[in-house]
Amino acid sequence: MGRFLLAFFLVITCGLSSVNAQNFSTHKVKAGETIEEVSKKYFVSPYDIYELNPDAKNGLKANTILIIPLSKAKQPKVTVTKELQGFKEHKTKRKETLYSLAKEYGVTEDDIKKHNTFLYANPLRKGDRIQIPVYKTTEKVEVIEPTKTYVVKPKEGKWRIAYKFGISVNELEALNPGMAEVLKVGQEINVPNLASSEEKTVDEKYGYYKVLPKEGFYRLKLKLGLEQSDLEKLNPGLKETGLKEGMILKIPYTATTGNFSISEKVNLADSISDFSTKRLAVMLPFRLNRVDFDSVADTKRSIKNDPYLNTSLDFYTGVLMAVDSLKTLGVSLELDVYDTKNEMAEVSRIIRENDFENVDAVIGPLTSRNFERAASDLKRWHTPIVSPIGTDLRLYDNVFQARPNDKLLKAKAISFVKADSLVSNILIISDTKNTSVSNELKREFARAKQIFSRKDKDGKEAFFVTRDDILSALKPGKNIVFLETENEGFAANVTSVLASLIRKGNDEEEARKIVLVTTHLNSAFEGDQINNTHLSKLQFHFATGSKAYNENDHRLFLKQYVDTYKITPNNKAVKGFDLTMDVVLRLVSSGDLYLSVKNAPLTEYIENKFAYKKELMGGYYNDSVYLVKYDNLSIVEVKQ
Structure with missing residues (x-):
């Protein structure tokens, strides 16, 4: 809540x-x-x-x-003791992980494994009954003074002492109000209370550089000819703290101004050049006029029963997380948020009664019809407008379609299969509704065999195939099977049969490998009837506009989100974060969204990447997708 x-x-x-x-x-x-x-x-x-x-x-x-x-001074030493009080039983639900359970109950993953030893050898599965330990914790805090007295040595100036204690010159001066420009030998000054082992030594074999105001890694690359990774190797801790004005960096004596060329994938956080305030508008169908605020229970009920409000709130939490992250990068942003009520008339009223001529970019509305109305109304000012979830939109010249269209996803899956030289057989399984897709794949793979779902005695589709239907079409070696359906029961039937037909063996004549592919991922492959173990066994491949984030790679984002909203972020929240980061960083690194298409050919964030291309007589569409597969009950990116 x-x-x-x-x-x-x-x-x-x-x-x-x-x-x-x-x-x-x-x-x-x-x-x-x-x-x-x-x-x-x-x-x-x-x-x-x-x-x-x-x-x-x-x-x-x-x-x-x-x-x-965050301070670099010594932090208080906190000793935590835990006393086991008992246990609470938990029945695991779908998509729950050890990480999410540990966060929910305030324990560690090791605590859970210790009292549920089967988890050391087995993954957590839906329906597992596990014992959650309940602890009584006590903390003992040893307070340490944040600063200590330091005696200036011969030849030591401000920058040498600042570097030695891992702070900027500005921070050293702040610790010593009234400090003279030139320090005297024997003078006593305040410095962070670091342990001796944490103090840095000035190496005369290197040069040292003081970071100027508003300098980022991009500007340092132009000035010093050093990549961010080079600077981070020479300056341990820089990756965690980032650049700060007055910070002292160790650099090679040979570092000189160099030329900079943008690689295929661009990290726009290193290319910020415009620090003027940008104005961003977000239009979402909160429909707050429908929410009953009479009581907490009524409000919860209103939220639960309104899918538009749920989606808007999830997306908006991601937007706010991005706003906080942009703030840390020095980006000044004015954010205007509007409730469209999911009504076209309201969209037009919002644009008519507010100053959208001076807005740098608009995100939303979510639904296609409302988005098209907004895009049409904003054409007069050429205000760029970005669609978070729409596909196959009418691309006015001010429109950016952030979600890749279905044709691109299909092409990605087909090209993956075509590139596999080890395939000995291709099979296409579909229901009647997807006959056209099956025939299209048959044209792409002329030797492929087609199988359609069986019909009942009345001639109606029964949405199943038999083991013999599939077995007769398989061959020894590697078989790739396309499955095209929106029916969950049919998808469950086919994946179950396919998983049972995999045959291991050292002899190529005996082994039978099966890889499952679809050109259109939909809810049929994600329902409760689907066994994810079967999908993993079949290495289920599909193309998608966004991949599932890795908890280990994005622990900071995950922690900040959970700390703020007390739940783990879903894909709508992550989309709100990724899209907002991309739009704003394109604005502050390229001047406007249109110029960024050339300056930033490809950007990537937590779950989404963006590579916009322009239609000859229209707007812009995202031309970048992921190919992913099920691997050991996880979804991982397929590197091509």
């Missing part, structure tokens, strides 16, 4: 100001709290807080939120 309430409160107040910190936490001010108390709590200087929160100079107000930069 928390994410829903937050979304409602932020619909009106979504303006942002520029923030330069690379990593930060937040602090809610208590009544009577001072800046000194807050700075000591987080082991930073008041200057650090003022830098990110200019309004705080006028005094702290209760319940306001401060952005706090």
Whole structure:
């Protein structure tokens, strides 16, 4: 419920100001709290807080939120002890993981495995009954002073000491108000209370560079001829902290200005060049006029029963996560959010009564008919508008279709099969509704065999095939089977039969390998009747506009989302995050969305990638898709 309430409160107040910190936490001010108390709590200087929160100079107000930069000073040593109190039984549901259960119950994955030893050798499956340990935890905090006194040595200046203690020159000066420009030998100054082993040594074999205001990795590449990866290797910890004004970087003496060429895939976060405030509008069918706010129960019921509101809230949480991430990159963004009520008349009214001429980009509406109305109304100003989920849209010259169309997905699957030189046999299984697709595949693979679902005694489609139907069409070696259907029962029947027909063996004449492919993934392959073990056994391949994120690769995003909304993000939330990041980063790195098509040929985020191409007499469509497969009950990308 928390994410829903937050979304409602932020619909009106979504303006942002520029923030330069690379990593930060937040602090809610208590009544009577001072800046000194807050700075000591987080082991930073008041200057650090003022830098990110200019309004705080006028005094702290209760319940306001401060952005706090992460300190490099020694943190308090916290000793946590746990005492087992008992157990709570949990029956696992579909798509639940050890990670999500650990987060839900506030324990670790190892805690769960320790008391459910079968999980050491087996994956978590739907229907498993597991014992969740319940602990009583106690914490003992050893407070460590954030700073210590340091005596300046011969030949030491500000930059050498700042580098030694892993801070910027600005931060060193903030720790020592009134510090002179030139330090004297023997002078005592304040520095972060680092352990001796954490202090850096200035290596005279290298040069050192002080990061200037608004310098990112892109500008350093132009100036120094060094890639971000080169700088991160020379400067341990840089990958975690990011660049900060006044930071001292170790560089080779030979580092000079070089030429920069954009690779096929571009990380736009390194190419930010425009720090002016950008204005983004988001149009979603919240339909808040239909929500019953009389009680919490009524509100929950309204949300549960309205798929448009559910989808909008999920997508919007992703937008807000992106806004926070963009803030850390120094991007200044003004966000306008509108409730379209899923009505075309409301879409036109919103555009008519608000200043869309000066909007840099619009995301949404979600439904195709409302999106087309908005795109048409915005043509007069050539305002770019991006569709998150629409396919086969009417591409006006201001339209960006972010979701790849079905033809592109089909072509990707077909090209994958054509590129496989080890295939000895191709089989096409479909129901009557997909006869045209089956025939199209037959034209692509002339030697393929076609099998259609059986009919009952009345001549109606029965949505099943027999084992013999398929077995008679298979050959020893590698068989690729296309399955084209939207019927869940038929998909379950075929995948079950195919999985049973795989035959292992060292002899090529005896072994029978089966790989399952579809040109159109739909709900039939994701229903409760489908056995994911069968799909994994068949290495089920399909093309998709977005891949499932890897929890290990995106732990920071996942943690931040769970901490904020108390649930794991679904694909709609991730789409909101990825699309917002891409749109805004294209604006601040290329001037406008149209120019970014050439400057950023391919971008990629958590689950989605974007490579826009322009129609000859129209707008832009995303020409980039993933090929993925089931592998050991997970969905992984197929590298081609």
